[in-house]
Amino acid sequence: MQSKVSFELVDTTMRDGEQTAGVVFSQEEKLQMAVKLDEAGIPWIEAGIPAMGRREQETLKEMLSLPLRATLIAWNRADEADIRASIACGFSHIHLSLPVSDLHIQFKLKKSREWVLERLQHILQFTRSFGCTVFVGAEDASRADPEFLLQYADVASRFGAERLRYADTVGCLDPFETFSRVNHLVSRSSLPVEFHGHNDFGLAAANTLSAFHAGAALASVTISGIGERAGNASLEEVATSMSHLYRFSCGLQLPVLPELTHLLSRASGRPIQTYRSVMTAMNG
Amino acid sequence: MVSLIDYTLDEALRRRIPQSAIAGILDTLQKYNVEMHDISLEHMPEYRNILSDAGLLERLRCRAAPSISELSKARGMGFKKMAVVWSNKLNPLSLSKLEAALYAVRNAGAEPFLCIEDASRSYYAEFDVYWPIIERYDVQRLIYCDSSSAMDPFIVRRSLMELLETAICPVEFYASNTFGLATANSLAALKAGVKHIGTSVNGVGPKGRTAMEELLMAVRHLWKRQTPPGYTLADDCSSILSAMKMEVRVDKAIIGANVFAHESGIHVDGIAKNPELYEMIKPEEVGLKRQLVIGKHSGTASLKYKFSEWEMELEQDDAVQMLEQVRELAEQQKNPLTDLQLMDLYRRRLIFIHE
DSSP: OOOOSOOEEEEOIIIIITTSTTOOOOHHHHHHHHHHHHHHTOOEEEEEOGGGOHHHHHHHHHHHTSOOSSEEEEEEESOHHHHHHHHHHTOSEEEEEEEOSHHIIIIIIOOOHHHHHHHHHHHHHHHHTTTOEEEEEEETGGGSOHHHHHHHHHHHHHTTOOOEEEEETTOOOOHHHHHHHHHHHHHHOSSOEEEEEBOTTSOHHHHHHHHHHTTOSEEEEBGGGOOSTTOBOBHHHHHHHHHHHHOOOTTOOGGGHHHHHHHHHHHHTOOOOTTSHHHHHHHO | OOEEEEOHHHHHHHTTOOGGGHHHHHHHHGGGTEEEEEEEGGGGGGGGGGGGOHHHHHHEEEEEOSOHHHHHHHHHHTOSEEEEEEOTTSOGGGHHHHHHHHHHHHHTTOEEEEEETTGGGSOGGGGGGHHHHHHHTTOOOEEEEETTOOOOHHHHHHHHHHHHHHOSSOEEEEEBOTTSOHHHHHHHHHHHTOOEEEEBGGGOSTTOBOBHHHHHHHHHHTSOOOOOOOTTHHHHHHHHHHHTTOOOOTTOTTTOTTTTEEOSHHHHHHHHHOGGGTOSSOGGGTTOOOEEOBSTTOOHHHHHHHHHHTTOOOOHHHHHHHHHHHHHHHHHHTSOBOHHHHHHHHHHHHHHHHO
């Protein structure tokens, strides 16, 4: 089992987390979360979607003005208007996402694989022309043809992306599938891979650990696993299990995590998850 | 097929639920391949009456310390299956104590099980001392517990594969859920060839357990292996929990009320085109319903889709204008819009146009 010593967490509570049906964070709550995540030592914060509109943009500008060590990332569709909105806010780190499974390409985009690769190349060149650092997301990667995913990664790498996100969009991987798929990608692509897991079968944290073993350089998490449907990999679970099982802290200050748990619980109006006992264990 | 050892009842007794609620819980669990219910002897004094049901007694396994006085209490209650709880940390010299306990179980006319509490902290060769004893007392099964959540799925699979090579009796796996890895670890145990897994509904238990609904549905839908169908699973789990005065969280994997709720514009647009885009299984597979939530992250396609459900057509211009109002209102109230609020916005727009 190969393990790399570097493994960084990307918090997407304010992007994927806020997309949870029925959850809205106020500007004040978002700024508090950003400060607290930074204090916990999270190096990357996916802050939101500037294309959402004026109010979201105001919040994001405020967040960019905070004195944080963490790098803030704007989430975008592969769309020029989206990218422009992010740049207008002042973002220098841009995440752009395209679906890679035939299911999504055919039914959602109503396009072809070729179209996806051309679009990726075009939008990468466009975004890079502003001098931004660009990360590329592969939506529904877990249901994509692995060979097409490699082509996608190749275009991403050739046109200047610095990271590839492998999204298990519907949470359909188990830890063993996660290992073999992420390992396949890591061993054939030069880009650092970020694993993005969803919790539809209760496997998101375990899959994230598997991705770590498979050589992923980063993983997306959200506070308390908040996210669409059954949520995402939980920051608390991933961080504490890595720390307990592998004696590896991911560079985080674990004592700050309970404060994040409480902050999220207040902001989302959802009680702290007692059935996941790591929360209870950490919060006494 | 995976066979389940249920710990929901154990947690229900620990929470002191009324005796009248027990039959309902047990009936419901019968749908899900529950082979037996493991319960701790310490909860039993208040619930002795349930043991008068001979049929139920056959399906209960009493977990007890390896002491003659505890085991004779279990004998007095009439248990037919007894699991002796043992720790690998104990001095090998104390094995005579284990033998005495297993002898007492046999002497009571019950089937013995050996439960190694801290199995996950042990090297597989350490189990070699148990095989002769297991043979001598015809121990039915070795229960391998990861009580301290010390394992990840790869360690579970490797450890159990090694153990199964030397095991002379079936092995059962039980995981606690301190770090949220219990379901994954139980899948790993199945991969290793273990057939019996300890679970509880919603993963209830002092340190959490493998959630029954997650394990069954992962095996069914991710591995395409046969398990009992889940058409009433969400209701069944929530009624069991409510008998224990607990609620299912809205985002609980598989059975939460919101696991088929969609709000973000991209997702609702996708769902309208083909639900498979953002749903790995159909809501009816677990007895839930899809919901479209209109809120801050809605897009114009969401509004149009929502109105089409009401058999109304929403023009693009109307959708764009309404969307701005929808987002503002959702932010203001920090909540999605109710159907009534959405209709209200729409009507007010019409009045405005007619003026």
